[in-house]
Amino acid sequence: MTRGTRAIVVHADLGRRQRRDVSARLEEAKGLALAIGLDVCATSAFRVRQSRPATLFGSGQVEEIAALAVREQAELIVVDNNLTPVQQSNLEKNCAAKVIDRTGLILEIFGERAATAEGRLQVELAHLDYQAGRLVRSWTHLERQRGGFGFLGGPGETQIEADRRMIRDRMARIRRELEQVTRTRGLHRARRQRAPWPVIALAGYTNAGKSTLFNRLTGSAVVAQDMLFATLDPTMRQISLPGIDKAILSDTVGFVSDLPHQLVAAFRATLEEVLSADLILHVRDIAHPDSDAQKADVLDVLADLGAVAGEDDEAPADSAVPVLEVWNKVDLIDDPDHQAAIRNRAEHEPDVALVSALTGEGIEALRRRLSDILGKSHRRYEFDLNGREGAALAWLHAHGEVLSETAEADGGEVTIHVSVRMEPADYDRFARLHGDQAGLIA
Known part of the structure; x- marks a missing residue:
């Protein structure tokens, strides 16, 4: 699937109570397809009374979808529902076109947009989990058997089993890497929580x-x-x-x-x-x-x-x-x-x-x-600062909400009365820097 691929979007309305109507659902699916660079040439919704295990849609509806794909010269059919591996495979056979369901489409978007190493690992893990279920027996190229080893002989493992094993191994490696990322993220989170x-x-x-x-x-x-x-x-x-x-x-x-x-x-x-x-x-x-x-x-x-x-x-x-x-x-x-x-x-x-x-x-x-x-957790503090303590006054303005500030001269000394609302943690920082010199009001 490449950018500019001609596609049609179809939706199976299963009649269940949904939070949004069918037209809104189709419009969102079209937006998802456009987000991955597809050329959406038609959209259509079908009322499905009962989900078919083989194709989701009824046989007549499958024919309509196939005809729509031919008429629009679409190479891709986007089904705005979640398909089982068998349903996806059968729709591809009956419509002679590539089929992708809603989950696959969203995974494609995430795969294209993830920029960080963590994001790419997360998307790859989700992709592998999704693809593991797509390895169905109807894919004949996966039915080949590989020979045994040494004196054991025997039928060996089929290609589908080998592919599944490779996917499981890769998923295990990614999970280990993500666990390290999670630990690192947890350390960063703990450091932020220690900060005020x-x-x-x-x-x-x-x-x-x-x-x-x-x-x-x-x-x-x-x-x-x-x-x-x-x-x-x-x-x-x-x-x-x-x-x-x-x-x-x-x-x-x-x-x-x-x-x-x-x-x-x-x-x-x-x-x-x-x-x-x-x-x-x-x-x-x-x-x-x-x-x-x-x-x-x-x-x-x-x-x-x-x-x-x-x-x-x-x-x-x-x-x-x-x-x-x-x-x-x-x-x-x-x-x-x-x-x-x-x-x-x-x-x-x-x-x-x-x-x-x-x-x-x-x-x-x-x-x-x-x-x-x-x-809401802020408290009100009253400070009496010496006029020469400009750094302390500036700190209060930078780290708290100054409610009032007045200056009083007594001889050659100037006292500044400051009322400040701030977090208790911020007051503790102030006390460490400039001394405990406030009265707690509320």
Whole structure:
């Protein structure tokens, strides 16, 4: 499969209750295909009353798909469902074209976009796990037998068994390498936790605008495109917030409906960055018609990781992380009445911030909101500093929120009275540098 390959996208509507309608599902599948550089020349959905074990679709529908592929001169058929190895193989035979299912398509995207060594290992592991099940007996070139060794003779192992063994060995090596990466990531995480800086993790559906928001808050230039899975590798940058010396913002991989379980497993170490965060920013594309369904898909993955409580949980998980929803792309809502309704909803939701990461609307309010949430553990301290202690005064301005500052002269001495709100950990740092000279107020 190469960029520019002509493809058709088909979807089997199995009639089960789904979070989004068929047309939205087809549109997303088309977006996934475009993200990998395919030339999508047609899309079609088929109502399937009962899934066929051999082909998923009914025999008449398979003929329609084959005819559509011929008419559009498509070399590739993208099925927006998960196929068994047998179903994929039979569809390829009946349609005389290469067939790839939703899981395979997402794996292809991840394989192309992963930039770091860790990302490439994670994607390769997911690919191998997926391909191991694709080695079916119908692939005749894998039925050859290899001879035995020495005096044992016998039939030896078939090519399919040899390929499976090679895949298992390679997966074992990758898992060992990823374990080392996980240990290193754990050490970095522990070092950040020892530092007094809070960590904020961005999470959300793919193309919700996480990278654009990341760039807006940090002044960075992380790749941000109107494309599904534009960025995969996690990125961390320092940001400053009102009254907070420094915070760490972490951008994570985007989610999608029916995210392949192989990817969730392979990227678990990366996704678990959200577990160590002090706050999760759940970025939503509020202009998207399926925004609520996308929210549910994201929360499913976060609940699986233990970052938030699941829908069926009676109480929040012990490890649950506070979540602030960021309703992004408000500037893309064309209908004035709909935009007014969204703004009204956001005003009355306690854990919602309305922004446009592209235009900058609501960003400063979001910064203040983040500061308020992270500053809940802050205490108020009163300092009486000698006028000559300029370095101490500058440190308080840099690391805390100065509520008031007055100077009082007594003879030749000047005393500066400063009221500061800061983290207890920051006060401990100040005390080590400049001495314990404050009164705790609240």
